[in-house]
Amino acid sequence: MSSLAISLLDLEADSQVCLEADDYQKRPGKWCAGCGDFGALNAVKRLLAKEQLQPEKTVFVSGIGCSSRFPHYVNTYGFHGIHGRALPVATGIKLARPELDVFVTMGDGDCTSIGAGHWIHATRYNADMVVLMLDNNIYGLTKNQTSPTTPQGYASMTSPKGAVLPALDPLQATLGVSNASFVAQTADWVPAHLYATMQAAYDHPGFSFVRILQRCPKFTADVFQKNIENPDLTELLVHENGVDVPSLKQLFKARRVHDPKNIDDARALAHRTDKLRLGMFFRDDSLPVYEEIRAVPKISAEEKVARLNKEFERYAV
Amino acid sequence: MGTKATGQVNVEEVPEHTVEIITNSGEGAQKCAQIFGATCAKMGNGVWTVEIIPAEIEPPHHTVTSTSGNIIRFGTGKITNWGDQSKLAVAFNDQVLLSRHRLDSLRDDCIILLEAAWKDSEDEELRRMYDEAMEEMSSKNYRFVMVPYEEEALKIVDNPNHGKNMFALGLLAEIYQRDLSIIEKQIAHIFRFKPAKVTEKNIELVKAGIAWAKENLDFRFHIESVPFEEERIVMNGNQAAALGAIASGVELCAMYPITPATSVSHELAEIIENYGGIVHQSEDEIAAAGVAIGASYAGKVALTVTSGPGMALKTEFLALAIMIEVPLVVLNVQRGGPSTGLPTKVEQSDLLSSIYGQPGDAPRVVMAPRTIEECFHAMVTARKIAETFRMVVIVLTDANLATGVGQFTRPELDVRWQQGAIDQSPIPEGLRPYEWDLETGLSKRIIPGMPGGQHTVTGLAHDEESLVSYHPSSNELGIKMRSRKLAVFQSTLMPPEIHGDDEGDLLVVGWGSTQGAIVDAVGRAREQGHKVSTCQLAFLSPLEPGLKKIFSRFNKVMTVEINYSDTPGDPYVTEDSRRYGQLAWLLRAHTLVDVECWTSCPGQPLRPRDIYNNIIAQLESTEKGVAA
Known part of the structure; x- marks a missing residue:
């Protein structure tokens, strides 16, 4: 409880921003009470308001699942597509219109299972977008099936005796991809950290992968319970170039200074299972961004026709 | 010698x-x-x-x-x-x-x-x-x-x-x-x-x-050379399609390597950047469809290019494009199937899957260029249809056109085929994202960047506001409006042209790349005095109008196709079990005419002599049937 109280206090401090944030909400989210998606939506609204993003120049793209309903609740353009395929759509949008701000919301099944191929390659393309992977360790919308991130032994409708495999770690996987440029982890029960992480993700020019740990009140309500009850089981990664929320110092005693430029340390930390780690694992703003390296000069229609006519000369009889 | x-x-x-x-x-x-x-x-x-x-x-x-x-x-x-x-x-x-x-x-x-x-x-x-x-x-x-x-x-x-x-x-x-x-x-x-x-x-x-x-x-x-009067160019069908794509204003081609479609993207990759566009090689066929749809949603003229197995993988995405009414041109260079089939060889077996390949009702335009020249022009037409009707348009060529080299009249280009600036004008208050005209099913396309147009497209059933809706009447309306566009498009088509007389003993109907061989074969039969004519369909969904009327003027109608059909008389093949060629199936369903077929899938283009022999066989069997 103490952790929640402190986080809420932190939100209160920004209440003015919260008011404007509501302008970015199109309609109330239709998730279950207590769903972690609400926390993500609140943080997103605050971020949009803080950045004063133009609603018509902002696109939220999603796949299928509880968290993929996200775009319906945001007062911007939205693309609620098909299961696992949000990233190719978002890549296409970014290639076509680099000036648009693109956000992607995906669940753990969406991103790390059916969409796993796209996740790996979108990481490598490094198109400039904020990618929120809302990870509740379960398939919620289809009612309680094991996902790749379900903890080993955790029972579901498809694994009644408990998940048979060790959970897939999305951070390890993302950090293993060439050209990965931003990898962070945060949690729905630490809203201040969630917001600060989103802000950093937005500021990063490139593919900002944020794993948001969250509870599904129906099927994985207890999955992070011990971390919520005992903040000492969580270690915050802090650095002047990373995410560091001063107000969290009191609650989270375990703090590790980690330079997010250091990929080897980032990978080593992602591999360790002794503690839950929140913070920025890796960030490199200098890596090539796909829509920038693929940018080509605009050609007028008249010039195109002239060039194509010239092209025909190659084939002329 | x-x-x-x-x-x-x-x-x-x-x-x-x-x-x-x-x-x-x-x-x-x-x-x-x-x-x-x-x-x-x-x-x-x-x-x-x-x-x-x-x-x-x-x-x-x-x-x-x-x-x-x-x-x-x-x-x-x-x-x-x-x-x-x-x-x-x-x-x-x-x-x-x-x-x-x-x-x-x-x-x-x-x-x-x-x-x-x-x-x-x-x-x-x-x-x-x-x-x-x-x-x-x-x-x-x-x-x-x-x-x-x-x-x-x-x-x-x-x-x-x-x-x-x-x-x-x-x-x-x-x-x-x-x-x-x-x-x-x-x-x-x-x-x-x-x-x-x-x-x-x-x-x-x-x-x-x-x-x-x-x-x-x-x-x-x-061999006497007679120079053509008009300017001509020589190329294969994939090159023609690639240049057609550029002529049509395509600025993004998303693809994944697959034979025999890949050379379209080779051609595009070499030149498209001179036209302000790019070829994006995706991680897989599905992503190629997704990137093209994302780009088109955001206002770019986008294309994805593939062959049969790739079409299968793109299925779900194409249904999404149809559902949210995002314009998209898909070029399917057909090869032999099913499965990996005959990667380098010709077949016309993707017709029905191209028309009906999606779960749920997913109307789209399917067209099939008949010549290398049409491979060029079809791309321009396809883009125009896709944008006018907010529709998926599938262009079916095949390995015969793709790698066959021929010459044709140098196209006259038009600047209007190119994309203008992306419309970013404000949306009038009250205009809904799917403000369907109830007559035509058409609605204004709203593109990100248009102030006041914010809405979320969704593959879920939705109403005019693009809100998820499971209401019976809303679902019925959406399905009807998406289908209506196809009927409206058909009303703009002309009946097919007949080679030969308007009436006779036999009408041979083909589609796509077989035109040259069929016309040659029919020409030989006509020289022999047979009353045979032919027409070659370029639009398969919707079908060109007037077919029933045309068919009624012939004693028999027979399709010629490069796909499978049962041979009457083969073991277990009966009137009840017989499977027809894909176009024959389609024509029988649409016209209620007892359309025959001769099909073959040898992995190579049809020979005029084989078509001729089967025309004669069909004429003889019809004669016998009439006599009996």
């Missing part, structure tokens, strides 16, 4: 000839044929070429399964298909030649310029294979001329496999009196990415071939 003995050269005047270049895979038959075909076209001959390619890059040599090659049919007038049989063959070994013999591809009196080295090879096994092959081929009256390709090539290059093809090109240049300066230009173009000395060596080889032929061959053919 054959090797020159007397110093006399016999020149035979012919209206057309068909030449095969048959080699092991990796010996350069394609380059030789491309240059020869292009040269014929540039000299003013009609040309049609067909590739013979194994799916592997370089399978074991000197076997009947390693054949790689090309067939070039060229003549004084227009050539629209590969014809019946070849009259002259360049063969680099007896085994690849044998494979063509077994396919009955060579005319009984075919002249065969065969590599001389194998007959007396030091390898006993090769000698035995040679003898057996020659024995098997002795059933025909082929006229063999032994040519020391390898020996001659070795005089100029170290690796004969990188030189024999150009030496052979020299032979053909002399036999058919081709213009050397055109050949030289073509060589320079093909090797434009290589050092200049590669071009020089190749030209030297061609000249050696010409010299050898002058010295040793006593026959020549003369």
Whole structure:
């Protein structure tokens, strides 16, 4: 409880921003009470308001699942597509219109299972977008099936005796991809950290992968319970170039200074299972961004026709 | 005729000839044929070429399964298909030649310029294979001329496999009196990415071939060249589609490598950046569809290019595009199926899956260019339809068009085909994202960036506001509106053109690339006095209008297609169980006419003679049926 109280206090401090944030909400989210998606939506609204993003120049793209309903609740353009395929759509949008701000919301099944191929390659393309992977360790919308991130032994409708495999770690996987440029982890029960992480993700020019740990009140309500009850089981990664929320110092005693430029340390930390780690694992703003390296000069229609006519000369009889 | 003995050269005047270049895979038959075909076209001959390619890059040599090659049919007038049989063959070994013999591809009196080295090879096994092959081929009256390709090539290059093809090109240049300066230009173009000395060596080889032929061959053919009045260009169907895509304003082509579609993206990758566009090679076929849809949603003219297995993978995304009414052009260069099937070979088996391939009701336009020229124009038309109707348009070509080289009138380009600035005007208050016109199903396309237009597109059932809605009447309305657009589009189409009389005993109906062969076959039947006509459909979804009326003026209607249908009389095949060709199935359903079909899936284009024979068989059986 103490952790929640402190986080809420932190939100209160920004209440003015919260008011404007509501302008970015199109309609109330239709998730279950207590769903972690609400926390993500609140943080997103605050971020949009803080950045004063133009609603018509902002696109939220999603796949299928509880968290993929996200775009319906945001007062911007939205693309609620098909299961696992949000990233190719978002890549296409970014290639076509680099000036648009693109956000992607995906669940753990969406991103790390059916969409796993796209996740790996979108990481490598490094198109400039904020990618929120809302990870509740379960398939919620289809009612309680094991996902790749379900903890080993955790029972579901498809694994009644408990998940048979060790959970897939999305951070390890993302950090293993060439050209990965931003990898962070945060949690729905630490809203201040969630917001600060989103802000950093937005500021990063490139593919900002944020794993948001969250509870599904129906099927994985207890999955992070011990971390919520005992903040000492969580270690915050802090650095002047990373995410560091001063107000969290009191609650989270375990703090590790980690330079997010250091990929080897980032990978080593992602591999360790002794503690839950929140913070920025890796960030490199200098890596090539796909829509920038693929940018080509605009050609007028008249010039195109002239060039194509010239092209025909190659084939002329 | 054959090797020159007397110093006399016999020149035979012919209206057309068909030449095969048959080699092991990796010996350069394609380059030789491309240059020869292009040269014929540039000299003013009609040309049609067909590739013979194994799916592997370089399978074991000197076997009947390693054949790689090309067939070039060229003549004084227009050539629209590969014809019946070849009259002259360049063969680099007896085994690849044998494979063509077994396919009955060579005319009984075919002249065969065969590599001389194998007959007396030091390898006993090769000698035995040679003898057996020659024995098997002795059933025909082929006229063999032994040519020391390898020996001659070795005089100029170290690796004969990188030189024999150009030496052979020299032979053909002399036999058919081709213009050397055109050949030289073509060589320079093909090797434009290589050092200049590669071009020089190749030209030297061609000249050696010409010299050898002058010295040793006593026959020549003369095919009159009649330069066309209008300006013409020569290319294959994939090149035509790629240039058509650029002409249509495409600025993003998302693709994943797949045969035989890939060369469209090769062509685009080389030039599209000069047109402000890019080729995006995706991680898979699904992502290619997703990227194209994302780009189109954001206002770019986007294209995805694939073949059968890729179409299967894109299925769900295409349904999404149809559901959210995002314009999209999909080019499916059909190959043999199912599954991996015949990757390099022609088939027309994706018709029904292209029309009906999605779960749920997912109306879309399906069109099939009938000629290489139409591969160009279809891309322009497809884009226009896609944007006007907020529709998915699938363009079905096939391996025959994709790799067949032919010539056509140089297109007149129009700047209006290109994309203007993306519409970013404000959305009037109250305009809903799917403000369907209840008559036509059409609605204004809203693109990100338009102020006041914010909404979320969704693959879920939705209402006019684009809100998820499971209400019965809202779902019925959405389904009806998406389908209505197809009916409206059909109202803009003309009935198909009939080749031949408007009435008669038999109407042959084809679609797509078979047009040339069918028209030839029907022409022969008409010369014999048969009352046969034909029409070739270019739109399959929706079908062109007026078919029932047209069909009613013929005693019988028969489709000709390169796909599977049961043969009546085969074991277990009954009236009840019989499976029809895909177009026949479609036409039977749409017209309630008892449409017959003759189909075949040999992995190669149809021969006019086979179509002709089946026309005659159909006429005879209809006559019998009428008499009974």
